[in-house]
């Protein structure tokens with residue numbers, strides 16, 4: 001497998017802003033096939049997947065309503081060979097991840113993000129390692145668009161330079177879909193954010209401490225994407241946390257593990273440290289009032 005290294009612009013943007021874009025990582029035709037795989041699952045009456053409901057689910061039984069039920073499918077690459085072989089376990093992104101992590105790679109998380117036309121809801125401001133609660137700042141994160149991701153349909157927004165700060169304890173508000181950065185910290189940042197507009201088959205890669213967000217999708221164009229986080233055996237050994245419990249082998253000594261289903265990375269759950277619970281909003285507000 002040929003090696004990859006960033007262009008001077010990509011290296012500068014990763015250092016200064018905390019993210020960079022790589023165009024045409026897989027062909028557009030392949031991106032269209034992968035989108036079809038995900039849509040087909042979502043349209044099943046009761047898909048057998050780990051799915052997070054979209055809070056704006058229209059709750060109908062038509063094809064349109066079914067398409068709008070979910071915002072996230074977790075661990076989906078286990079059941080979709082086309083996605084495993086072309087994305088998480090494929091050569092194109094693994095060679096980029098190897099630049100940062102070396103010749104032994106494991107996949108720590110994999111998900112599909114759906115933002116249906118008209119009703120797709122926001123993903124709140126967060127740091128990925130604020131959600132993992134494992135102290136990991138070295139994992140490699142990517143997000144691949146399968147539809148054009150635009151300002152109109154809720155592309156990702158990044159707060160440039162935020163990756164240089166600390167991991168901030170995330171909080172749960174009564175209307176949070178998961179932990180998020182304290183809202184008093186993100187309230188005034190909208191004018192300074194970067195909107196990451198990318199096309200099918202392009203990826204954006206970011207630092208695990210990066211503050212990022214995506215707004216609701218009021219447009220007529222749905223937005224499907226595939227995301228993943230790579231780690232390495234040495235990172236996991238130095239930080240054996242619960243967040244690594246579903247890792248999959250991607251590369252061993254530089255050789256891609258090309259089989260399907262993917263091979264689980266052997267970890268004893270009993271040996272992994274569990275994260276502390278989310279901070280409740282009440283604690284946080286008391287703290288803010290005391291500031």
Ligand SMILES: O=C(O)CCC(=O)C(=O)O
Nearest residue numbers: 113123128143214225227
């Ligand atoms: O697709 C989205 O809207 C959110 C994705 C995200 O936050 C992530 O992959 O960490």
